[in-house]
Amino acid sequence: MTMLDQKIYKYLRGTATSKEEKEVQDWIVSSDQNAERFFEIKAKYVASTLGDTDVDLDASYHGIFNTNNPTSRNRGRIPGTILKSAAVLAILVGLGFIFRDVIIDSRTAPIIPGDAIILQLENGNIEVISEGGATKVVDTEGIVLGAQQGSQLIYKNNGTSKKELIYNTLTVPYGKRFDLLLSDGTEVTLNSGTSLKYPVQFLKTKNRQVFLDGEAFFNVAKDSVNPFIVNTNELNVRVLGTKFNLSSYPEDQFVNTTLIEGSVSVYNERDTFDSSNAFLLEPGFKAEWNKNNKQILVEEADIAMHTDWLNGKIILRHVPFKNIVKKLERHYNVDIVNNNPELNDELFTASFDVESIDQVFKTFNVTYEMEYKINDRQIIIN
Incomplete structure (x- = not known):
C-alpha cells in the first residue's frame, strides 16, 4: 500500500490530520483519473466494513474480476469475503453515476488558487475566502452559522441546540494571516501556513476543543464550566479563559506555548488531563515541547519574539x-x-x-x- 493510499484510508476513517485531509482533497480534484481512483478505494473501504471479519482491501478488489478464484466454485455457504467483494462491485456500479456527476462539477468549478484562504465545511464542500469579501456560512438546513466581515470570519451562537459537534476547517496559506471569532466569543488569529479545525457551535455538555496545525494567537472567552482545549496532535493546551500564542508547525521540532495573561495547562495529548501530569504556565513564560524526546521545558519567554507576527x-x-x-x-x-x-x-x-x-x-x-x-x-x- 502506497503512502498516498494510507492517507486516503485515514481520510475515509476520519483519522487524518487537517493537513492530510487537504492533501487528499487536492489530489482528488487535480485529475479525472485521481477522482476515479479515489472512488475505487472508497468502495473497497466501505466493503471492508461489512460483516464481522476484516478483508484484504486490495485482494478483495482484484478478486471480483478473477473468474478462476477457487472460492467461486464453492456451492455451499457463500463466504463473507465473496459477499464483500460483491458489495465492492455493487458500490462501484453505483459510484459510476456519482463519479460522472463529480467530474461534471469539478470541470465547471473554479480553480482554487494556491495562495487562497480556504474554508472546508463539515460536508466536505470547500469555499474560497476572498480577503475583504463577504461570505456566509450555512449548515445543511440553510441556517446561517457565521459570516465574513472583512479580514475576519465570525461565528455566532444562534441559540439552536445542536446534539452533535459540526466542524469547519479554516486554512491560511503562506504569506497571509486571518482572524476568526468562534461561537463562544474566543478570538483567534491564524498565522501563515496554518490550519484550524473547530466546531461551528460548542456544546454545553462538552469541553471546547479545537485542532491546530501551525501557529495561532488565542484570546479565549472565559467559561469556568467548559475548558478550552487546543489539540496539536502531540500536545494539549487547556485553559478557562486567557491570552496565549501557540506555535505547532508539523515541520518544526518544537511546539511552543507562550502565555500573555491568565494561566494555561500544558500536557501530553495521550494523557487524560490531571494537575499531576500537566505543566501550569505563568504569564511571561513559555512551555517548549520537544517532539524528539517528548519532554517539556518551561522557561521565561521573549514575548515580542513569539507574538510580533501579529503586527507583521x-x-x-x-x-x-x-x-x-x-x-x-x-x-x-x-x-x-x-x-x-x-x-x-x-x-x-x-x-x-x-x-x-x-x-x-x-x-x-x-x-x-x-x-x-x-x-x-x-x-x-x-
Missing part, C-alpha cells in the same frame, strides 16, 4: 539560519533552497516588518556573506 513582524534573536528558513518561507510565501550547509548553524539577530525578501537577505549578508539568487518566489543559496 519577524523578530530573530541569536537564531540558527536552519530555523529561520521555514519562518521566511511562510512569512513571504517563497521557496528557499540552501546549498551551503555551513550556513545552517550561523546565528542571526534581526527584526523585519516592511522589508522585501531581497532586503532581508541583504541584511543577512552583513553577518554572513552569501551568494544567492532570487527567481520570482524561489531563493537559491550557493
Whole structure:
C-alpha cells in the first residue's frame, strides 16, 4: 500500500490530520483519473466494513474480476469475503453515476488558487475566502452559522441546540494571516501556513476543543464550566479563559506555548488531563515541547519574539539560519533552497516588518556573506 493510499484510508476513517485531509482533497480534484481512483478505494473501504471479519482491501478488489478464484466454485455457504467483494462491485456500479456527476462539477468549478484562504465545511464542500469579501456560512438546513466581515470570519451562537459537534476547517496559506471569532466569543488569529479545525457551535455538555496545525494567537472567552482545549496532535493546551500564542508547525521540532495573561495547562495529548501530569504556565513564560524526546521545558519567554507576527513582524534573536528558513518561507510565501550547509548553524539577530525578501537577505549578508539568487518566489543559496 502506497503512502498516498494510507492517507486516503485515514481520510475515509476520519483519522487524518487537517493537513492530510487537504492533501487528499487536492489530489482528488487535480485529475479525472485521481477522482476515479479515489472512488475505487472508497468502495473497497466501505466493503471492508461489512460483516464481522476484516478483508484484504486490495485482494478483495482484484478478486471480483478473477473468474478462476477457487472460492467461486464453492456451492455451499457463500463466504463473507465473496459477499464483500460483491458489495465492492455493487458500490462501484453505483459510484459510476456519482463519479460522472463529480467530474461534471469539478470541470465547471473554479480553480482554487494556491495562495487562497480556504474554508472546508463539515460536508466536505470547500469555499474560497476572498480577503475583504463577504461570505456566509450555512449548515445543511440553510441556517446561517457565521459570516465574513472583512479580514475576519465570525461565528455566532444562534441559540439552536445542536446534539452533535459540526466542524469547519479554516486554512491560511503562506504569506497571509486571518482572524476568526468562534461561537463562544474566543478570538483567534491564524498565522501563515496554518490550519484550524473547530466546531461551528460548542456544546454545553462538552469541553471546547479545537485542532491546530501551525501557529495561532488565542484570546479565549472565559467559561469556568467548559475548558478550552487546543489539540496539536502531540500536545494539549487547556485553559478557562486567557491570552496565549501557540506555535505547532508539523515541520518544526518544537511546539511552543507562550502565555500573555491568565494561566494555561500544558500536557501530553495521550494523557487524560490531571494537575499531576500537566505543566501550569505563568504569564511571561513559555512551555517548549520537544517532539524528539517528548519532554517539556518551561522557561521565561521573549514575548515580542513569539507574538510580533501579529503586527507583521519577524523578530530573530541569536537564531540558527536552519530555523529561520521555514519562518521566511511562510512569512513571504517563497521557496528557499540552501546549498551551503555551513550556513545552517550561523546565528542571526534581526527584526523585519516592511522589508522585501531581497532586503532581508541583504541584511543577512552583513553577518554572513552569501551568494544567492532570487527567481520570482524561489531563493537559491550557493
